[in-house]
Structure formats: C-alpha cells, structure tokens
Amino acid sequence: MTDAVVLEDVDLSYGSRAVLSQFSLRLDQGSFTALLGPNGAGKSTIFNLIAGLILPDQGDVRVVGQSMSQTRAGLRDVGMVFQQSALDPELSVVQNLRYFAGLHGMKKPTERIAELLAQFGLEGREKSSVRDLNGGHRRRLEIARALLPRPKILLLDEPTTGLDPASKQAIVEAVHDMSAQGVTVLWITHLLDELWPEDDVIVLQSGMIVSRGAFAELGGAEGLSQHYASNERPQL
Numbered sequence: 001m002t003d004a005v006v007l008e009d010v011d012l013s014y015g016s017r018a019v020l021s022q023f024s025l026r027l028d029q030g031s032f033t034a035l036l037g038p039n040g041a042g043k044s045t046i047f048n049l050i051a052g053l054i055l056p057d058q059g060d061v062r063v064v065g066q067s068m069s070q071t072r073a074g075l076r077d078v079g080m081v082f083q084q085s086a087l088d089p090e091l092s093v094v095q096n097l098r099y100f101a102g103l104h105g106m107k108k109p110t111e112r113i114a115e116l117l118a119q120f121g122l123e124g125r126e127k128s129s130v131r132d133l134n135g136g137h138r139r140r141l142e143i144a145r146a147l148l149p150r151p152k153i154l155l156l157d158e159p160t161t162g163l164d165p166a167s168k169q170a171i172v173e174a175v176h177d178m179s180a181q182g183v184t185v186l187w188i189t190h191l192l193d194e195l196w197p198e199d200d201v202i203v204l205q206s207g208m209i210v211s212r213g214a215f216a217e218l219g220g221a222e223g224l225s226q227h228y229a230s231n232e233r234p235q236l
C-alpha cells in the first residue's frame with residue numbers, strides 16, 4: 001500500500017495551547033478512515049493540517065508524497081467538505097459546479113460534471129437553485145463539488161449532520177464508493193452508525209490516538225461505546 005497522507009512527529013500549538021505533540025499518522029491510498037473523538041480532541045486541527053490550511057510548528061505533513069510544510073503543492077490533491085456550506089445558494093447546481101471548476105482551472109468540465117451528477121443522484125436537478133434543494137441533495141452537491149478536480153484525498157467534517165436516515169445512507173454509500181475507486185477518505189464523525197465493518201477507525205483523545213483498527217475489530221458501535229464508557233468518552 002502507498003501512503004496517501006503522512007503526518008510525522010507533528011507539533012501544533014495555538015498560542016500556549018499545545019494540541020498535538022509528536023503526532024504521527026499514516027493513511028493508505030484508497031482507505032476510508034473515520035476520525036472519532038470528543039470535542040477539542042484535535043480532529044479539525046488534523047483536518048486543517050492535511051488540507052494545508054495550517055502548518056505544523058514542527059514535523060512534516062505529506063500528501064501524496066509532497067510536503068505541505070514546504071511547498072503546499074499537495075493542496076490541489078485534497079478535496080474538502082466542511083460543516084459550513086461552500087455553495088452559493090443563489091446559483092444553480094450546474095452553475096456552482098462550473099464556478100468551482102473555473103477556480104481549479106478546469107477547461108472542459110462538462111463531462112466530469114455530468115459524471116458526478118449521476119454518481120450523486122443529482123440528475124434532473126442541474127438547473128435547480130441551490131436554495132431550493134433539500135438538505136440531503138445540498139450535501140451531495142457539496143461532496144460532488146469537492147470531487148470535481150479529482151482530488152486524491154477527500155476530507156469530510158461531519159458531512160451528514162442534520163440529515164434524515166435515507167439521505168445519510170446515500171452519502172455514506174457514495175463516499176465509500178469513492179474510496180473503493182482509490183480516493184483516500186478521512187471522515188470526521190460522531191455517528192457510529194455511519195461506519196462499515198472494514199472501515200479504519202481512529203479514536204483521538206487530547207491529541208493522541210488511543211485506538212486504531214477496523215470498525216468490526218474494535219467491536220463495532222457497541223464495543224466502542226463500552227470501551228469508552230468508563231473513560232473520557234467520545235461523543236458517539
């Protein structure tokens with residue numbers, strides 16, 4: 001397996017608040033990894049480091065072999081879906097995608113847009129205004145948008161928050177499909193029912209990895225809940 005993401009001996013502080021100390025992490029290409037942990041554990045910090053939005057104080061962050069700390073050349077390989085919407089509600093579905101394609105210098109995005117609309121069940125909604133989409137379709141569009149320039153890494157911060165079970169399941173399946181096609185996925189979540197038995201799960205507490213393994217090996221939802229019941233417990 002090739003490492004798509006490597007964090008090596010990373011230190012990161014916000015002022016005097018040390019969040020990560022000598023933190024290391026590797027993600028295989030095409031893996032689906034869920035990052036769990038209580039509020040303040042450092043999940044978003046790791047996300048922002050991989051995205052190149054912040055730089056480590058010490059150590060190295062490499063994305064598909066490129067050191068983000070030095071060149072940030074790996075930035076174009078990372079797609080991001082934040083909790084906050086990155087869509088323009090006044091534009092249509094296709095206009096949003098075309099606009100983002102333009103930002104990424106994609107000259108002929110029509111085919112890629114059609115492919116993603118089909119993959120995310122958004123066919124027939126091309127001309128709908130984002131304002132008129134339901135929550136599930138908006139989140140799907142958000143993910144399709146992030147995938148437009150074919151990033152090798154996809155980072156998602158609680159992408160299903162507030163969605164109904166059917167919409168949630170559609171997104172979970174679509175993103176697992178992406179990882180089966182070779183995209184490396186890092187999925188921040190508090191919801192264990194989103195995970196599949198073979199998913200790689202990392203439990204983070206106070207900036208440290210306290211458990212890592214396949215979801216089924218860690219005992220699934222029940223095992224993870226019990227394990228942390230008497231400990232500092234992630235919000236599950």
Ligand SMILES: Nc1ncnc2c1ncn2[C@@H]1O[C@H](COP(=O)(O)OP(=O)(O)OP(=O)(O)O)[C@@H](O)[C@H]1O
Nearest residue numbers: 014015017019037038039040041042043044045046
């Ligand atoms: N810009 C910042 N300035 C100062 N402190 C920060 C900043 N961003 C995060 N922190 C602190 O760093 C710690 C880790 O925050 P982080 O957002 O990475 O955790 P998290 O696991 O993503 O939490 P949550 O589940 O609440 O999003 C927290 O104590 C937080 O208050």
